[in-house]
Amino acid sequence: MPIQTSLTKLLGVRYPIVQGGMQWVGVPQLAASVSEAGGLGILTALTQPSPDALREAIRETRKLTSKPFGVNITLLPTINPPDYEGYARAAIEEGVKIYETAGNNPGPLIKYFKSQGCIVIHKCTTVRHAKSAERLGVDVLSIDGFECAGHPGEDDIGGLVLMARAAKELKIPFIASGGIADGRGLAAAMALGAVGVNMGTRFMCTVESPIHENIKRKIVESTERDTVHIFRSFRNTARVFKNKVAVEVVNIEHKPGAKFEDVKDLVSGLRGKKVYETGDPDYGIWSAGITIGLINDVPTCKDLLVRMEKEAEEIIGQVSSTVVKAKL
C-alpha cells in the first residue's frame, strides 16, 4: 500500500519525500532522478551562475523527467546579494510550479510565487518563523531540526521537540527535515505529525548525485560524530563535515575578536565546490548532516525511495500491533 498524505496529493508525487535544495549538488541529473523515482526533486537556483543558466537547467531537467520537480531559492545573508528576482522570474517563465524557499526575509519571494499560482514549501528552523511564513500564505512548511546539514539556526532544538511543537502550533501541513535518512525516520516523522520528509545528506550519497565517488565513500565510512558547527560566533551557524578546514575555522572563530574576514578564504564556496569535483574531502568546507551516521551505502534514488517506504510501513505495522497487544 503506498503511503499517501496531503503532500503526495498536493505535489502529485508517489512518495512523501522531498530532496531539499543543495548548493552544487541540486543539479538537473539529481533533481530529475528523484522526481523520476517518485519523490520531489529540487533544483538549486544559486548553483547556476545566472538566471539564464537556471532556465537551461530547468529545460535539461524536463528532458530527463516529465514528473513534477521544484526550484529552491535560498536567501543568503550577504553583502552583494545574487539576482534573486531574476532567478525567480526565469523559473516562473519556464513554467516551474513548485518552489522551496529558505533563508532571510522570504516575504517578497513567497508573495511573488503565490501571485503566480505556485506551490510554496518554505523551509525554516523555528516554529515562530514557520508561523510567519504560514501568515504569508505558503502551502507547506519544511521544518529543519538541529540535526540538519547546512544552517540549523541558533536555537538548537532537535527534531523530536521541534516537530511536536510544529504539529501543535501550525494550521497548514509540514514536512520534517534534518536527521532523516531511512524508513525509520519517515515513520517517526509521520508519528510526530509530519505529512512527509525532506532530506539532503541522504540524497547526496546516491548513485545519481553529481559529487565525486570519494566523497560518497567518505560519507559511508563516517559516523554521526563527524560533523561540526562553524560560524557559531557569527550567529550564522552551519553544520558541515568535520574535516581539516572546518576544524581550522572553528579554532580561528574561538580566538577573541575573530571576524568573518579571518576565515573568509577558508570557507569560500568555490573551495567547497572543488571538494565535490576532485574528491578531496579536505579541500574546503562542505555541508553534511549527522545522518552520515545512518548512511551505509550508495543506492539509486529509486531503490532508496522504495526501501524507505517499505521500512516505514513495516515499522508503522509493528508499532500498531504493539498497541493492539497492549490493549488485550
Ligand SMILES: Cc1cc2nc3c(=O)[nH]c(=O)nc-3n(C[C@H](O)[C@H](O)[C@H](O)COP(=O)(O)O)c2cc1C
Ligand atoms: C551539500 C548540501 C548543500 C545544501 N545547500 C542548501 C542550500 O543551498 N539551500 C538550502 O535551503 N538548503 C541547503 N541544504 C540543506 C538541505 O536542503 C536540507 O534542508 C538538509 O540537508 C536536511 O538535513 P539532512 O541533511 O539531515 O537531510 C544543503 C544540504 C547539503 C547536504
